[in-house]
Amino acid sequence: MSDLGILSHHYQASAELADELNEAVIALKRYFYDLPGKDGLKDEQLAEYRCKAAAIAEAILAELEMTLGQRETETRPERRVPASVVDRLRQRHRGDIVHFLDDLGRTVESFEQTGSSLRERDIQILEELSQTAGLDTAEVFRKMWRHG
Amino acid sequence: MNVYLRALLIHLRHRCEILRNKLQGREYHPDVKGYVNQIVNLILHLEGRIEAVLTDPAFGAAELLPAHVRKYRSLAQQVQLIEWYPIPAILHYDDTAHYFFILTSQALRQTNYPLPPPIPSAHSHEYYWVQPQFNIIGIPVSEEHGLLSMPDLFHELSHILLAHHRRDLISDFETELTQYFLEERQRVEKEERAPQYKALYDRVESLWKDYWLSEYIADMVATYWVGPAYGWAHLRLCMSSLTDEMFRPGPDDASSSHPSDESRYRAIVAILWRTQPGEDVNELKEHWQGYVTLTGHTPPVDYDLCYPQLLISALSDRVIRGCKNLGLKSFIEHRESEVNVPRLLNTAWQQLRARPETYPLWEQDQMGKLKEWVQKTGLA
Numbered sequence: 001m002s003d004l005g006i007l008s009h010h011y012q013a014s015a016e017l018a019d020e021l022n023e024a025v026i027a028l029k030r031y032f033y034d035l036p037g038k039d040g041l042k043d044e045q046l047a048e049y050r051c052k053a054a055a056i057a058e059a060i061l062a063e064l065e066m067t068l069g070q071r072e073t074e075t076r077p078e079r080r081v082p083a084s085v086v087d088r089l090r091q092r093h094r095g096d097i098v099h100f101l102d103d104l105g106r107t108v109e110s111f112e113q114t115g116s117s118l119r120e121r122d123i124q125i126l127e128e129l130s131q132t133a134g135l136d137t138a139e140v141f142r143k144m145w146r147h148g
Numbered sequence: 149m150n151v152y153l154r155a156l157l158i159h160l161r162h163r164c165e166i167l168r169n170k171l172q173g174r175e176y177h178p179d180v181k182g183y184v185n186q187i188v189n190l191i192l193h194l195e196g197r198i199e200a201v202l203t204d205p206a207f208g209a210a211e212l213l214p215a216h217v218r219k220y221r222s223l224a225q226q227v228q229l230i231e232w233y234p235i236p237a238i239l240h241y242d243d244t245a246h247y248f249f250i251l252t253s254q255a256l257r258q259t260n261y262p263l264p265p266p267i268p269s270a271h272s273h274e275y276y277w278v279q280p281q282f283n284i285i286g287i288p289v290s291e292e293h294g295l296l297s298m299p300d301l302f303h304e305l306s307h308i309l310l311a312h313h314r315r316d317l318i319s320d321f322e323t324e325l326t327q328y329f330l331e332e333r334q335r336v337e338k339e340e341r342a343p344q345y346k347a348l349y350d351r352v353e354s355l356w357k358d359y360w361l362s363e364y365i366a367d368m369v370a371t372y373w374v375g376p377a378y379g380w381a382h383l384r385l386c387m388s389s390l391t392d393e394m395f396r397p398g399p400d401d402a403s404s405s406h407p408s409d410e411s412r413y414r415a416i417v418a419i420l421w422r423t424q425p426g427e428d429v430n431e432l433k434e435h436w437q438g439y440v441t442l443t444g445h446t447p448p449v450d451y452d453l454c455y456p457q458l459l460i461s462a463l464s465d466r467v468i469r470g471c472k473n474l475g476l477k478s479f480i481e482h483r484e485s486e487v488n489v490p491r492l493l494n495t496a497w498q499q500l501r502a503r504p505e506t507y508p509l510w511e512q513d514q515m516g517k518l519k520e521w522v523q524k525t526g527l528a
Binding site for chain 2: 002003004005006007008009010011012015018019022025026029030033035036037063066067069073074076080082083084087090127130131134137138141143144
C-alpha cells in the first residue's frame with residue numbers, strides 16, 4: 001500500500017486551512033490598508049472573514065495551550081488543525097511562546113469583536129498563520145509529488 | 149515579481165484549458181460520464197479562481213503579494229493533482245477498470261458503504277493506492293486474476309470513508325490523544341526522566357495525529373469489513389513486499405508516515421478480538437509470532453512509547469462503534485448468498501492455508517464465477 005492515502009488526508013486538511021487563511025488575509029489586508037477593491041467588500045463579507053480568522057486562530061491557540069497543559073482538553077474547538085502546523089508555530093516561537101500565546105489570544109478577541117477596528121499586529125499574526133499553513137501544505141505536496 | 153506572477157497565472161489558466169479540452173468532446177463509458185463532468189466543473193472552478201486573482205484591482209500591491217503568491221501555489225497544486233490522478237484514470241478507463249468498478253460497487257453495496265463507488269485506475273505500479281480527494285483507487289494490473297490481495301482494496305476504500313466520515317468513525321479520539329500525550333509529558337517531568345523524552349512525545353503525537361491515526365483507522369475499518377482475510381493479507385504483504393523490520397519506525401526514527409507493521413498488526417487483531425474472537429484470530433497470532441521469531445527482530449528500547457496498546461485498544465472501540473453507527477456491515481454479518489465478496493476473500497485465505505497445492509486451480513475457478521457474477525450484475 002502506498003503512502004498516498006495517508007498523505008492525502010494531511011494534504012487536504014492542510015490545504016483547506018491554508019486556503020481559508022489566505023482568503024481572510026487578502027480580504028482583511030485590503031480593508032486594513034485601504035487597497036483597491038476595498039469598497040466592493042460588504043460588511044457581512046468582512047464580518048465573515050473576521051469570524052473565520054477568529055475560529056482558526058482560536059483552534060490553533062487551543063492546540064498550543066493544550067499541548068502545554070494550559071487548557072483543558074475537553075474545551076477543544078471542533079475545528080481541526082494539522083498537528084504539523086501547530087508544531088511549526090511552537091518551534092518558531094520556542095523562545096517567546098508565552099508572549100506569542102498572549103498575542104494570539106488578543107488577535108482572536110480582536111477578530112471576534114466585528115464592530116471594533118483591527119490592529120496591525122492582528123494582520124501580522126494572521127499573515128504568519130497563513131504563511132505557516134502554506135509551508136506545511138507545500139511540504140506534504142512535495143511528498144505526494146513522488147507518487148504523481 | 150508582479151509581472152512574473154501574472155504571467156504564471158495566465159499560463160496556469162491556459163493549462164486548465166488544455167486539461168479541459170482533453171476531457172471534452174469525447175465519448176465515455178457510462179461508468180465515468182458523470183465523473184468526467186465533475187472534473188470538468190472542478191477545472192472550470194479553478195479557472196474562475198485564477199481569473200479572480202488576475203482581475204483583482206489590488207493585484208500588484210506589495211501588501212498582498214505574498215498572499216497572491218500563496219494563492220498561485222495552491223491553485224497550481226490543484227491543477228497538478230487533477231493532471232496526475234483523475235485525468236489519466238478517465239482517459240485510460242478500459243474493460244479492466246470497468247470490471248473493478250462493478251466489482252467494487254457490488255462489494256460496497258454488500259458492506260453498506262454510504263458513498264458513491266470510486267473510479268478505478270487499473271494500471272497501478274505502486275500496488276493499491278487511493279486519492280480520497282478525487283474518489284480514485286489505484287489497482288495493480290494483475291489483480292483481476294486473484295483474490296489474496298483484494299482485502300487491501302478495502303483498506304483504500306476505508307481512506308475514502310474516513311475523508312467523509314472522520315467524526316462519525318472516531319468521535320473525539322483526537323482529544324483523547326492530546327490528553328494521553330500531555331499526561332506522558334507531565335510524567336517525564338514528575339519522574340525526572342531525560343528531557344529528550346518530551347521531544348519524543350511531541351514528535352510521536354504529531355505523527356499519530358497527522359498520519360498514523362488515518363492508517364490505523366483504515367486498517368481497522370478494512371478488518372471490520374473483511375475480517376481475518378485482511379490480517380492474512382497484511383502478514384503476506386509484510387513477508388513479501390515490505391521490510392521485515394516490523395518494529396520500525398521506532399523511537400529513534402519516528403518520522404515515517406506509516407506506523408510500524410507490528411502496531412498495524414495489533415490494530416487488526418484488536419478489531420478481530422472485538423468482533424469474532426476464536427480460532428481464526430489465534431491462528432493468525434501464531435503465524436505472526438512465528439514470523440517475528442524467524443526474523444530475529446525485537447522491539448527497540450522505548451518502542452511502546454510510540455505505539456501504546458492503550459491507544460490502539462481505545463481506537464478500536466471507537467472505530468467499531470463508529471462503523472456500527474454508520475450502519476456498515478461487519479464480516480460476521482454476511483449471509484450465504486450467490487457471491488459475497490468479504491466471505492469469498494476469507495474462504496480464499498482458508499483454502500490457501502488448507503490446500504496450497506490445489507489453491508491456484510480453486511482460485512481460477514472462483515475468478516471465473518466472480519467474473520460471471522460481475523458481468524451479470526453489471527448488466528442489471
